[in-house]
Amino acid sequence: MDPHLLTTFVTVARCGSFSSAAAELGYTQSAISQQIAALEADLGLPLLSRRPVEPTPAGRRLLEHAEPLLLRLRAARADVLRAAARPGLRLLLAATPLALNPVLALRLARARREQPRLEVTLRTCGREEAGAMVAEGRADLGLADGIAAPSDPLPLPDSGPMTASGVSEEHLAVALPADHPLAGRAALRLMDLVDARWLQTPSCSLPRLRDLVGDGFPVALDYRGGDVHTVVNLVAAGHGLTLLPASAVPLSAPGVRGVPLAAPRLVHRVELLHGALPPGPAADLARVLSG
Incomplete structure (x- = not known):
C-alpha cells in the first residue's frame, strides 16, 4: 500500500469530508477521490461510504493499522534527520x-x-x-x-x-472532599474505594486502575483537560475522587484533602x-x- 494514499485515507476519515481533506492536504477534491479509489482498487474493498463519508468495516480495520504505520514512517524520517542535524540551543x-x-x-x-x-x-x-x-x-x-x-x-x-x-517516582494520594467520611484517615486502600464515584482524568486513567486493581471505579465525570486546579475544584465540589501525586495535592486548597495511598503499592x-x-x-x- 502506498503511504501517500494511506495519508489521504486517514485524513478523509478524520475530516469526514472529501472537500475538507482536499483543503487540508492541498489537493483538489477530484484528486482526493482518485486517490481513495486507487487505494480501494488496490485492496479490492470499499473503504469509505460516501453519504455520509465514514469508514466501512474494512476501512475501520485499515485505520487501526494505517495511523501507527504512518507514525512509524514519520518517526523513521525524523530519526535519520536527527542523526545528521547540528545540535541547537x-x-x-x-x-x-x-x-x-x-x-x-x-x-x-x-x-x-x-x-x-x-x-x-x-x-x-x-x-x-x-x-x-x-x-x-x-x-x-x-x-x-x-x-x-x-x-x-x-x-x-x-x-x-x-x-x-x-x-x-513519588507516592500517590487519594484526593477527596474535605467533608468526606474518609478524609480524616491516615491512609487509604484503593480496594476499599472501588465502588466510590471517580473522576476519569488523563492523569488518573480508570481503565488503568482496573487493570492494576480489578473491577469497579465507576466514572462520575470524564475530564479531558490538563489543569490540576480544575481537577481539585471538581473533587472539592463532590464530582468524584481521584489519584494525584502527593506533590500535586495543594495543601491550602479549600474543601480538599489528600490522603496517602497505602495499598496497593502504586506510584506516580x-x-x-x-x-x-x-x-x-x-x-x-x-x-x-x-x-
Whole structure:
C-alpha cells in the first residue's frame, strides 16, 4: 500500500469530508477521490461510504493499522534527520500535565544554569501526543507521567524507535472532599474505594486502575483537560475522587484533602522520552533530567 494514499485515507476519515481533506492536504477534491479509489482498487474493498463519508468495516480495520504505520514512517524520517542535524540551543520539551513535578522542575532549572544560552520551550500535551512529537522530531525530548507499580514502565503507545526511561517516582494520594467520611484517615486502600464515584482524568486513567486493581471505579465525570486546579475544584465540589501525586495535592486548597495511598503499592511515575541523541544540548538536558 502506498503511504501517500494511506495519508489521504486517514485524513478523509478524520475530516469526514472529501472537500475538507482536499483543503487540508492541498489537493483538489477530484484528486482526493482518485486517490481513495486507487487505494480501494488496490485492496479490492470499499473503504469509505460516501453519504455520509465514514469508514466501512474494512476501512475501520485499515485505520487501526494505517495511523501507527504512518507514525512509524514519520518517526523513521525524523530519526535519520536527527542523526545528521547540528545540535541547537533551542529545545522543545513536550510534557504531560503532571510530568514536570517539583523534582524535575529543579533539574530543569539546573540544566539552564549549566547552559545559560539554552532556550527551552515547554509544551503541555497528552501522553500519546508527547510520544508522537518526540518520535516525529517535533519535540527534542518528552516527559510522560502515569500510575504504575514501583519500577514498572508506563504502558506507552508504540511511537517508533524511542527510548523511555524512568526519571521520577513519588507516592500517590487519594484526593477527596474535605467533608468526606474518609478524609480524616491516615491512609487509604484503593480496594476499599472501588465502588466510590471517580473522576476519569488523563492523569488518573480508570481503565488503568482496573487493570492494576480489578473491577469497579465507576466514572462520575470524564475530564479531558490538563489543569490540576480544575481537577481539585471538581473533587472539592463532590464530582468524584481521584489519584494525584502527593506533590500535586495543594495543601491550602479549600474543601480538599489528600490522603496517602497505602495499598496497593502504586506510584506516580514520570518517564523521559527521546530518540537518538548526538552529543549536544539535548543530550545534556536529558542527562540532567535523568538525575
